[in-house]
Amino acid sequence: MVVKVGIAKLGNIASGVMAELLLDERADREDMETFMATSGTKLQEKDIDRVVENMKAYGPDFCIVVSPNGVLPGPKGAREALAAAGIPCVVITDDITTKKDEFAALKETSFGYIIMKADAMIGARREFLDPIEMADYNGNLVKVLAVTGAFRKLQIALDEVIDQVKEGKKGADLVLPKIVMSSDKAVEGEFTNPYAYAKARAAYEMAQSVAGINVKGCFMTKGHENYTPIVASAHEVMRQAMLLCEEAREIEKSCDGVIRKPHKSDGTRVEKVKLIDKPW
Known part of the structure; x- marks a missing residue:
């Protein structure tokens, strides 16, 4: 079927x-x-x-x-x-x-x-958000949602x-x-190293906070000289969350602990941890 x-x-x-x-x-x-x-x-x-x-x-x-x-x-x-x-x-x-x-x-x-909850609203102010900033933000956010679990x-x-x-x-x-x-x-069962787990959890919490910052910058603050730094700061928070995720991923790689769960062609999920293992 x-x-x-x-x-x-x-x-x-x-x-x-x-x-x-x-x-x-x-x-x-x-x-x-x-x-x-x-x-x-x-x-x-x-x-x-x-x-x-x-x-x-x-x-x-x-x-x-x-x-x-x-x-x-x-x-x-x-x-x-x-x-x-x-x-x-x-x-x-x-x-x-x-x-x-x-x-x-x-x-x-x-x-x-x-x-x-971490798929946070973007800083949609024309004085700040151009197409490249939009793409960069979404790239950082995709990394957070992926690596945290x-x-x-x-x-x-x-x-x-x-x-x-x-x-x-x-x-x-x-x-x-x-x-x-x-x-x-998000982070449940995703990490073999407790420091990687902690970094990923911190990253998710940071990403969640970005929405509130952008709501303030986009809807609650008047004057471009006031709201532009607010939305810029929200994007900086998301970037730091992404960097924490990269650190967590590198820790997992360093101890050969990255969890992988690929699909087989019949849709069955298989699993492996060691890089030079076959998924089962």
Whole structure:
């Protein structure tokens, strides 16, 4: 059986850059296929409607709806429209847990969700953010989410949904993930060296803090001479988080302790630690 996985990418967060790639890192899985429809950079109604119609036409076994601020009307309407068409949805978004009423409402629905708390809002002030700064920031953030273990937990959660479809479950019978990706959740089981673990956990905590700094710089501060240094400082925090992740990774490499969990072509996850071992 080939499982059809849809990815509805609305706007951009770093998790959306990697969502389908995490499921098939060598592009050789025979048990699943992916299809992505994207609204581009914006969350306008017409762009989201186009994504929904393309996803319905594809007819996936389940759909990943990835967007910033997943409680906004656009992303909320997209997943509701897909669910009405009989397509189960897993929401991947940045930290919406501070929006207590909206998050509580999401938890009461049948939708799955993975809240990536460290997938922090960018410093979107024109005086600071040009295309290269945007790309550099997202590169640093992808490194943090990858090395800390947040991406691995996301990937395994989605793999488990794929496995359920392969077992014959469909629609409302699927058990969808409900995960808030805290620092403890991200780093759990990811490191063989305690110093590497500590550095990665610190990096995740730092990345989580970036959203609050950027909210202050983008929405709460007036005058470019005041808000530009604030958003610049947020990007510096993310860079330092990335550097801590590189240090953690190098510690793991130095003791031949990097944990690897590749997919086989049938979708089975295998595991190894020693570099010159074969995964089992």
